[in-house]
Amino acid sequence: QVQLVESGGGVVQPGGSLRLSCAASGFTFSRHGMHWVRQAPGKGLEWVAFIRYDGSEKEYADSVKGRFSISRDNSRNTVYMQMNGLRIEDTAVYYCAKDLAGEPLDSWGQGVLVTVSS
Amino acid sequence: QPVLTQSSSASASLGSSVKLTCTLSSGHSTYIIAWHQQQPGKAPRYLMKLEGSGNSNKGSGVPDRFSGSSSGADRYLTISNLQSEDEADYYCETWDSNTRVFGGGTKLTVL
Numbered sequence: 460q461v462q463l464v465e466s467g468g469g470v471v472q473p474g475g476s477l478r479l480s481c482a483a484s485g486f487t488f489s490r491h492g493m494h495w496v497r498q499a500p501g502k503g504l505e506w507v508a509f510i511r512y513d514g515s516e517k518e519y520a521d522s523v524k525g526r527f528s529i530s531r532d533n534s535r536n537t538v539y540m541q542m543n544g545l546r547i548e549d550t551a552v553y554y555c556a557k558d559l560a561g562e563p564l565d566s567w568g569q570g571v572l573v574t575v576s577s
Numbered sequence: 578q579p580v581l582t583q584s585s586s587a588s589a590s591l592g593s594s595v596k597l598t599c600t601l602s603s604g605h606s607t608y609i610i611a612w613h614q615q616q617p618g619k620a621p622r623y624l625m626k627l628e629g630s631g632n633s634n635k636g637s638g639v640p641d642r643f644s645g646s647s648s649g650a651d652r653y654l655t656i657s658n659l660q661s662e663d664e665a666d667y668y669c670e671t672w673d674s675n676t677r678v679f680g681g682g683t684k685l686t687v688l
Contacts, residue, residue, distance in 0.1 A: 506677040563611030
């Protein structure tokens with residue numbers, strides 16, 4: 460079955476950087492786009508970024524554009540989120556999710572917590 | 578870009594039924610949506626895909642108590658025979674090209 464396992468979270472100071480990873484298994488990773496979605500404490504879900512199956516296309520939410528960068532390594536079945544210039548408002552649980560064009564996000568990871576605090 | 582609107586909270590008694598609503602913004606009334614359930618402290622779980630026609634396609638293992646329907650720009654999630662484990666946040670999702678949009682979520686309390 461599909462399994463998505465996020466890692467790389469932690470506590471970082473404002474202005475700092477962090478790289479999240481999401482290891483995928485149970486499906487043909489190289490055929491699927493991937494998304495990152497986040498959830499601030501006590502808040503709802505917010506879509507963050509998307510990467511096409513071959514990495515040729517990337518999309519970002521306005522709130523992270525220019526600071527976050529999504530990438531993938533199909534040889535490692537892993538998608539990454541490089542987060543620079545972190546702000547207190549970036550504090551959230553970050554989930555990766557599998558994409559299928561025109562279909563819902565039907566598989567989610569367990570999430571990883573990022574805390575931005577001085 | 579579509580916008581999804583959900584009531585912030587709902588409540589219903591154990592064993593009863595509840596109908597949650599997700600409303601698509603003007604000009605997007607034909608969009609397909611999905612419903613997700615998020616139990617306290619857990620990751621979201623995909624429940625179903627729901628078309629404007631009312632056709633739905635449930636995820637693996639989703640109980641028959643969960644059903645979807647549509648009317649115009651409104652998409653509904655009905656939960657019958659409410660159980661204590663149904664107490665959760667429910668989010669609707671839609672998509673436009675490669676971006677995803679979520680409603681604000683409805684917190685369901687089972688009394």
